[in-house]
Amino acid sequence: MGTARGSAWERALLILAVLLVIFVGAAVGTGTAWYWFNADRDEAVQANPPPAPAATLPAALPILEQDQDLVPRIYERVAPAVVGITVRSMGMRGFYFPVAEEKSGSGFIIDSEGHILTNFHVVDGAREIQVSLANGNIVPGKLLGFDHSNDLAVIKIDPSGEGTAIATLGSSDNLRVGELAIALGNPFGLERTVTVGVISAKGRVLPAETGRDIKDVIQTDAAINPGNSGGPLLNARGDVIGINTAIKSPTEGSIGIGFAVPVDTVKRFLPDLLAGKEVKHPWLGISGITVTPQLAQEWKLPVKEGVLVAQVIPDGPADKAGIRAAAGGGSTYSGMVNLSQGDIIAAVGGRAIKSMDALYNEIDKLKVGQQVTLDIFRDGRRTGIEVTLAAWPEQLGW
Template structure:
């Protein structure tokens, strides 16, 4: 059986010692002398019901490419990573250098550009190539690893910037036509077409946090497409292309790509512009979804999440949440029994660990929340004040 593998879609090339930058899990080399070309597949796309596409008919892929491709950029990042320790280093710290390449798109005339955080991870210098082939320096204004998004900025003076219109993924339906524009394998200005294959997917960010409400598409996405736009039939950005499913057969597209919804980016952009980071609320628990697979345990409720661990000093600990102490194994999954069951946050039902994470993430640090729990078969409510999520934590 082939091994499933979901990878970020940036490309890294080595500069020293065959090192591949950690920003690119897809281990594909693209040399500096790769021949570039534009690939355009013309296909009709259905018009939107709001009539904003074009008087007299739907826009084709060619129409959309002509309109939106000038706003898509080629991102190159010179990265420095800490090398793995070697017995031959004699205790001296070692670093290695490489180049990560990906895509991005202009969002305003001020020179702000959206891309993926993993494209510029560890970057000491970032440049972007515009549609007219100009290469300009870019500053990393802000980065949010938990949503795999980064904001770059270039000096707009003397540049003919063509910002893309930001739409919303809230009304997107399975089957809606989409296009992706980016730089797969270093082939700049490449367009691919497809449809929305599924909604409400969940993928893992570089720091292990879950990214919710992700769009799945069959538009071909490959290493180098990272950070590029997923665009609807009206020419509006509905997502940022971020990861692909490889099926374990390699690093190329097999028709399953994932895009972070543009709504997530719009929500965090003000914080990235102001603070360079995103401050997220933190409860301090890890949990296990209660479903039919746990029916043999005889838990007092059929829904909710079973608390597995509580971080010392966290809001969960201060609220008095309890983790269990008895280890068990169900269907090959190790779990801890005897802990509290969280059923609700501020009266909103919690039916899975994803629900709990989403409800907590919807708050700001300092917000007070009420947790509806079941302990010893009895329901009660605990109140706590949320804190800021520690860096690289794997609990909600």
């Protein structure tokens, strides 16, 4: 009997042990299956990562919204100051038939008195000027002052009752390549169109119709097309940094190479423009070559820097002062050039000259009719010559 009870207990213990093994095995199996499922999922996540962590998006979105709002806010503030300019003039068909001509461009209001900045080529030859304002009104305009050589002009309207907006003149002195550039104007007559780009380059040189170079021109890829001339180029603050003036293109439209006269040039001559004056620029009347050490060695010149006079314009200031050119040794170009015969300009008014650009800049600081001393080297000797500067001719290129 005791043996029977023992056998019963042993059978019970055996059954309990089997059940325990089954239970533990099931638990271990379930745990192992859960682990590898998640491990496989983890591996799948690692193999196909999401584009960006979701946690970074909320921080980026407000900045994106702010950037997208920048140009609209600038447009809403400045566009009401932008005007359309229509010019009517008389031209000639052939030699005998006068014909009416019409052209259009842009401009922008700069003060509460109704002064508008634009390009000179927009209003050149105008017999009648019509200005279309942002409020839809069309009013007559009058050419006040102009600077042909810098392609600048100011026209005047009567602002009475118009409630015109005003564009703020900024500075072009500290522009950086890559900065935002916003162009406003009326391309192809499409009023107050905005285009956006960057400052592509600084310090470009743009030849004017007079042959005098416009210096420090701003290059931008903001689209500029016919009709944009005279409109403002703006920075990210909405300040005017230039006047859209020209494009370089094999077609009549923009390919992303546009040019604007810098606003610092505008501000320099603005008092004369507002006073109704024609701005005149001083003229020396030469063409020259920058002297380099290599050039000096090759031609056995007495100095290694300065400006060698290549040509003297007949009856110009330099010619009247007796400046001698390398081209033929006189004021006319003979085609036979001997650089060693030409005078070398070393200084203007006591300020050293090392390049043609430096000579241009020094002369441009002076006034028409002003007398200045040029330090020159002639036949190996340094001497001074007094020159009275004249006004830059309308069509002469030197």
